[in-house]
Amino acid sequence: MKKAVLPTALALSALLAITSCSSGSGSGGAAADGGDRLAELAVTTDAATGDLDSASWNLPFGEPASLDPILAFNYPENTVVANICEGLMMIQPDFTVTPNLAESFETDDGQTYVYQLREGVTFWDGSPMTAQDVAYSLNRHLDPAEGSYWASDAVSGNVASIEATSESEVTITLKNPDWTYNSYMATPMGVVVSEEHRKAAGESYGTPQGGVMCTGPFSVEEWQSGQSITLAKNENYWNTERTPKVDSLEIQFIVDPAAITNALVSGAIDGSYDVPLSAVSQLEAAGNGELILGKSLQMLAIIATGDGPLADPAVRKALWTATDQDALAATVYEGTARPSVSLIPDGGWSFADDVFSSARAELPGAGADVEKAKEILADATADLSEPITIVYPTERSFYADMISELSRAGKEIGLDVQPEGVPSAQFGAFFSDPEARAGHGAFVTTNYMDVPDPLVFLRTIVQDGGSQNFSGYSNPEIEELITKAEATASETERAELTAEIEALAMEDMPWLPILDPSVRLFMSDRVTGVPASFAYLYYPWAADLGAAG
């Protein structure tokens, strides 16, 4: 001990002196050219030029809990399931929805959907995909015993029947017309699995032991719990235009930001979507690959629970108006996100672009306008002396930085905003358990659109009983518009009605939209081809992966 103390002290003192002099001001940092980088977000990357025996990828959000498509409702599960199981429809990198396992579909009234199935599609074991498999797979979302995470009142609750109406045809009948329904066939709600395999696997279905049996371009070769999932090329894949270029893809589950960065920079892993924010500057400077910003369907927001001062719309709007979103985008998000002005993520649509874009342009921004915020707050009826707690998962420290800005903004207008960190394991309950939310004013979310249809996303937030309406928000005018929009066949007219809902929602602001992040994709120089857009959650991105140059 006597020998160790003095050298240690001297060494640390020297280190302190060095660090005190070493770093420059970072307030601008990587954000300096943020505006330029975000002007044209990438949709795809350069096409692969050759095949590879193997490649590796990482899931920064950890290991999937299951590979059962009906339980794929989060980043880890969807990123893997997208490559092994397919839906009747498919979201393309540019967010358009095209036929996939269905060759075509028809609906005259938005209530009855008839899907003509593609011929020659087989599961990995060579058995043919039948209309019965399709009807069985889609009906799993209606069976409470299966426990689909995709079951909801608005979508699966609106289904009257799903039947195989011929050997190559499946008919879905809804209780009420919904012209947005078809887009769900591009998500796990439209994914087809082998009925025989599902029934044989029983309780172990979707686990490393039971596995799944699908039609996708890759099959599951090996799942080592806690280590990795290895996907193998499906040699008999029906779509010859999308034959995988990689024979074997190892997907790892590294979640520690430093470990992810080291693995990517050293080339131990070929690529990853949504690389950690703290790694952005290091990955931009990496000599072995490129950080690509892609078009996204994500939104960083604060969800009011309906408790405390944030239950008052005037308080919500005032806090949002006082917040410096530009600063958050430039600093916390390192210039990889844009300030959000709407409850629809920027560019989150594949039709009626002129309608959605012009509606968005008319919405006021937050702009860190303290005086305007004070004016709005003057109409508040809530007890403003009560603190506003905003809950975040402690493992994601950038949320704490974001709430720090909200605290500063709140203080400027007389609100006491306090962050409250909870472990990630506990945080998940805020999305499902009203008791977990009780007593807290709000919680953070990096939310995303399931399908690139603004009406579908908005109704989860603002519709009475919507799956993400956590504060019991209800607006009769919005209810009426939603019903009308769902029954409108014309995409342009539906977009106009949706834009009206968007404007009304921003008046009441049940969620405080903060930023629209871009997809942060890093790939080593060795590989290329995957989509850069957020489509990777439902699109078989690994099938496009191959050798670069």
Place this chain on the structure above:
Amino acid sequence: MSAPALNLRKERRRHSGGVFSGPLARICLGWLAFVLLLAVLGPLISPFDATEGNIVDRYLSPGAEHWLGTDQAGRDLFTRLAVGARSTILAALAVAALTVLIGGTLALVAVWFGGRVDGAITRFLDFLFAFPNLLLAVLAVAVFGAGVETAVVALAIGFSPYTARVIRSVALRERNLPYVKSAELQGISGLVITFRHLLPNVKQQILTGASINFGYAMIDLAALSYLGFGVQPPDADWGLMISSGQASLLAGYPQESIYAGACIVLTVAALGYLGEQLGGRRAAGRA
């Protein structure tokens, strides 16, 4: 004042000077004095709030306004380090004091009553020994919720067996000395004998153990805060600063983690060295 009393005082002075003499001891004392000054005066002289910052001021270099620069949320690092010193020192002090209270009480009760009481308390201490301190603290946090109070109580319970065992061994020797028997025969109550005679004679061991426990408590509390079980953001704490500085480390701004880490290492090393000088590791039961 009588001549023997004067001699005794001189002897004590000489003894004390011997313990803390030498350049290393002075460096340790100097560092601890600096940390105390930082904790007491730092937050008073700083114009900044430890929990508030402006995001546009993040990662500023050390300068005239922000002496140690700013963190990822634009908060002043000097202020956070000073306020962190307060919370870190106070929490470690609370653990050390509670440990002495719990461990000392158990040890003295065991020694005084002996027999079955001694046996039962010793078995209970053995049971507590089976749990690593951090595991006990994490369990307590899982049951009672995260926070520094829970961490302090849980760590104090975890540290108690070490202190109790040392105090028990020394107090047991005293308990069997003739002067204690003589006091008992004079009808003096056990409580009075314990407080007036036993306790002063084990004071040295208690102080030594407490100073070393203080250092261990500081490390464990920092570890708990680092893991998210202790002090909660946005409050300042050295362990928490190491944790929150991790993301900055990756982004190329290591100051926050290094400042807080260096403070913990130097303070624990200084306390450990002075504790050893005071009575040696054996007194704390961690040989």
